[in-house]
Amino acid sequence: MTDSVLDSPTYTDILNDGDTATLLSEWLDISYVTEYSKYWEKLVAQNDLDSTQKYIDDFIEMVKKIETENGTTVNVVYCLYIF
Numbered sequence: 001m002t003d004s005v006l007d008s009p010t011y012t013d014i015l016n017d018g019d020t021a022t023l024l025s026e027w028l029d030i031s032y033v034t035e036y037s038k039y040w041e042k043l044v045a046q047n048d049l050d051s052t053q054k055y056i057d058d059f060i061e062m063v064k065k066i067e068t069e070n071g072t073t074v075n076v077v078y079c080l081y082i083f
Helices: 011-019 030-047 055-070
Strands: none
Touching: none
């Protein structure tokens, strides 16, 4: 998704540029800026949750509920791909 002109962004670039389309377009192909911005908004929204609540914990609770209510074992491979 990078623009192939500059080196890959650093972790600091990603954190600093994530919420500004103009800054993103300096290292991200312009056709991906909108898509990237949607992921960025989800990442930032997780920070708004109570510090004791995380999406992964909600996911685990959902699996437990499915198992309890259906009497089955859920086999899950969950791959986190934040960006």
